[in-house]
Amino acid sequence: QVQLVESGGGVVQPGRSLRLSCAASGFTFSGYAMHWVRRAPGKGLEWVALIWNDGTNKYYADSVKGRFTISRDNSKNTLYLQMNTLRAEDTAVYYCARDRPPYDTGGPSYWGQGTLVTVSS
Amino acid sequence: DIVMTQTPLSLSVTPGQPASISCKFSQSLLHSDGKTYLNWYLQKPGQPPQLLIYEVSSRFSGVPDRFSGSGSGTDFTLKISRVEADDVGLYYCMQSKPLPPTFGQGTKVEIK
Numbered sequence: 001q002v003q004l005v006e007s008g009g010g011v012v013q014p015g016r017s018l019r020l021s022c023a024a025s026g027f028t029f030s031g032y033a034m035h036w037v038r039r040a041p042g043k044g045l046e047w048v049a050l051i052w053n054d055g056t057n058k059y060y061a062d063s064v065k066g067r068f069t070i071s072r073d074n075s076k077n078t079l080y081l082q083m084n085t086l087r088a089e090d091t092a093v094y095y096c097a098r099d100r101p102p103y104d105t106g107g108p109s110y111w112g113q114g115t116l117v118t119v120s121s
Numbered sequence: 122d123i124v125m126t127q128t129p130l131s132l133s134v135t136p137g138q139p140a141s142i143s144c145k146f147s148q149s150l151l152h153s154d155g156k157t158y159l160n161w162y163l164q165k166p167g168q169p170p171q172l173l174i175y176e177v178s179s180r181f182s183g184v185p186d187r188f189s190g191s192g193s194g195t196d197f198t199l200k201i202s203r204v205e206a207d208d209v210g211l212y213y214c215m216q217s218k219p220l221p222p223t224f225g226q227g228t229k230v231e232i233k
Contacts, residue, residue, distance in 0.1 A: 035222075037170070044227035045162070045170060045213050050220070059221045095169055100181075107160040107217035109181065111169040 002026040002110040004096050009115030012086055022079040022096030022112060030054070030074040033099035035108045036081045038092035038117075048094070049081065053103055064090075086119045093117075123147055127214055127225030134204040135233045142228045144214035146195045158218040161190055161199045165210040173212075174199065206232050 008020040022034070036048040049070040050059045058070055069082040079096050093116050097108030124147035134140045142161075150157045161174040172181040174190035177197060187202040201208060209232055214225040 037224075039164075044211070045164070045215075045224045047215070047222045047224060050222065061221060097170075100172070100175055105217060105220070105222075106158055106175060107172075107215055107222060108162075108170070109172045109175070111171070113169055 002098060004098065004110060004112035006094065006096050006112045006115040009094065009117045011118045011120060013121050014087060014119055016086055017082070017084045018086060018117060020081040020083065020094055020096075020115060020117070022081075024077045024079065024096075024098070027098065028102075029072075029077040031102045033105045034070075034072060034079045035097045035099065036068075036070060036079075037095045037097055037108060037111075038090075039095070039114075040089070040092040043092075046092075050099075050105060051079070052105075083117070086117075088119050091117060091119045123150075123216065123219070123223065125214070125216065125223060125225050127228060129228060130226060131229040131231070133231050133233050134201075136206060137203050140201045140204050140208075140230060142199045142212050142214075142230075144192075144197045144199075144225050146197075146216065149194045150197075150216050150218070151194060152218050156218075157193065158216060159190075159192070159197050160215045160217060161188075162213045162215060162224075163208070163210050164213070165207075168210075170213070204230070204232070208232075 093114040095114045098110045100106045100109035162170040164170040178190045212228045
């Protein structure tokens with residue numbers, strides 16, 4: 001079955017960097033686009049970033065554009081989110097999610113359990 | 122940019138009664154490929170979100186048939202025919218094309 005396990009969250013000071021990872025299993029990782037989605041405390045879901053199955057296309061929310069970078073290593077079945085110049089408002093649970101249709105995007109289908117990122121001095 | 126409005130923001134429902142959530146958009150979501158990329162998600166307390174409905178009206182794997190989606194163009198609705206206690210949580214609509222994807226504000230469903 002599809003499994004997504006996020007790691008790399010923690011407490012970090014404003015202005016510092018953090019890299020999240022998402023280990024995927026149970027499906028052909030190279031065949032699916034992948035997303036990062038976050039939920040800040042007391043707020044709703046916010047889509048963060050999308051990467052095409054082969055890594056050729058990447059999209060970002062305006063709130064993270066220029067600071068976050070999504071990437072993937074299909075040989076390791078792993079998705080990444082490099083987060084630079086972190087701000088207090090980036091504090092959230094970060095979920096990785098697999099897209100639904102293969103070789104296209106139609107929105108997240110399977111989700112990991114999430115990893116908490118806290119940006120605080 | 123597409124503006125989306127999800128209503129209501131909260132809903133209190135008696136078990137066994139129906140419930141309905143609406144999402145409206147400032148422009149049509151009908152894609153050039155003929156599909157409409159409108160999904161519905163439920164996030165139960167302490168759990169990650171789960172996909173309920175994709176492409177307006179298709180139920181995802183394992184989703185009970187008391188959940189249904191409808192709509193076209195700019196107006197969409199999620200209906201729960203008979204709410205159960207396990208249905209509590211936050212419901213979100215999400216449009217995934219045109220890119221970038223965006224979520225609605227969320228609707229909190231609780232049981233009376």
